[in-house]
Amino acid sequence: MIANDSPTIAAPPASDAGQRTCPICAELDPIPWLTAPDRFHGRTKPYQLLRCASCSMVWLDDPPSKSEMGMHYGPDYDRTISEAAKAPEHWFDRRNEVLRLKPGGGAILDLGCATGGFLSTLQGPSWKLFGIEMSEEAAREVRSRCGAEVFVGDILDAPFPPNSFDVITCFNVFEHVYEPKEVLVRVAKWLKPGGVFYTLMPNIDSAGARIFRSYWYPLELPRHLSHFSPATLRRVAQSAGLREVSLETWRELFFESSTRFIFDDVVKKFGISRPPLSKSTDDARLPWRIMRKIYRLTLLQLFTAAASLAGAGETIAAVFTK
Numbered sequence: 001m002i003a004n005d006s007p008t009i010a011a012p013p014a015s016d017a018g019q020r021t022c023p024i025c026a027e028l029d030p031i032p033w034l035t036a037p038d039r040f041h042g043r044t045k046p047y048q049l050l051r052c053a054s055c056s057m058v059w060l061d062d063p064p065s066k067s068e069m070g071m072h073y074g075p076d077y078d079r080t081i082s083e084a085a086k087a088p089e090h091w092f093d094r095r096n097e098v099l100r101l102k103p104g105g106g107a108i109l110d111l112g113c114a115t116g117g118f119l120s121t122l123q124g125p126s127w128k129l130f131g132i133e134m135s136e137e138a139a140r141e142v143r144s145r146c147g148a149e150v151f152v153g154d155i156l157d158a159p160f161p162p163n164s165f166d167v168i169t170c171f172n173v174f175e176h177v178y179e180p181k182e183v184l185v186r187v188a189k190w191l192k193p194g195g196v197f198y199t200l201m202p203n204i205d206s207a208g209a210r211i212f213r214s215y216w217y218p219l220e221l222p223r224h225l226s227h228f229s230p231a232t233l234r235r236v237a238q239s240a241g242l243r244e245v246s247l248e249t250w251r252e253l254f255f256e257s258s259t260r261f262i263f264d265d266v267v268k269k270f271g272i273s274r275p276p277l278s279k280s281t282d283d284a285r286l287p288w289r290i291m292r293k294i295y296r297l298t299l300l301q302l303f304t305a306a307a308s309l310a311g312a313g314e315t316i317a318a319v320f321t322k
């Protein structure tokens, strides 16, 4: 667990950005796009996002090294993720989509399978389950939970032979990987001909991203390294040899967490310090609970309607085939 905010990597001056190349199309001279800290943990070190002028890819400049990245996750982050994953509806839509795509079952690989919440919904004779996971502890849980075969480590180090899988899934993981293009090339290699890659990720060209800018919850700095739009995802998938089956966006504003970041920043200017979202005990705090209730009944409806006018949905749901 990290106990301080001391910078480990200096944010580069904007003038350095001209030396960078786009990780997707190799275009030079990315545009400094926005700067934000890790608001989830309430830290202050700024991170710089760059945007490619050619393909509109957005990425984190000078990210923490792989060995340092573990410090930016930690128990508060894990708790938030696992709480979201407890809701059954979190997995059912994804499971149904996989069953619609491959009704006959087969071999399925879940990239970043965590504790196996999704894989375990497919337990049964029709599916052979595989996962890739960074945490040995999580991988052990998956194995005992649903019998999946789990590789622990980096996606690019996994030893699966070509043409192994009928389905590869990647739910809110692709934005965390260091080499997105190389991972898609590997996905294409691992899929059987006619196999499908089903992925969900935040949409950087969405209404939510435009409205909230540096306060948008899914920026998740510095854990999210790449920020895709439908256009950039199409482009990189195509270059990896994958063909689009479907690509849509879902409305999911992340309004509560994003407005909370704004609220925290505003009250901080008045000298009031609130615990960061990672340490949130909101459920015990009546004023915040009342505000949330009012907002859910009123503002959320309004903003959701307004967001439809401001741009596409905040989550990209895409299916590609080989």
Ligand SMILES: [Zn+2]
Residues within 6 Å of the ligand: 022, 023, 024, 025, 026, 027, 052, 053, 054, 055, 056, 057
């Ligand atoms: Zn580019």
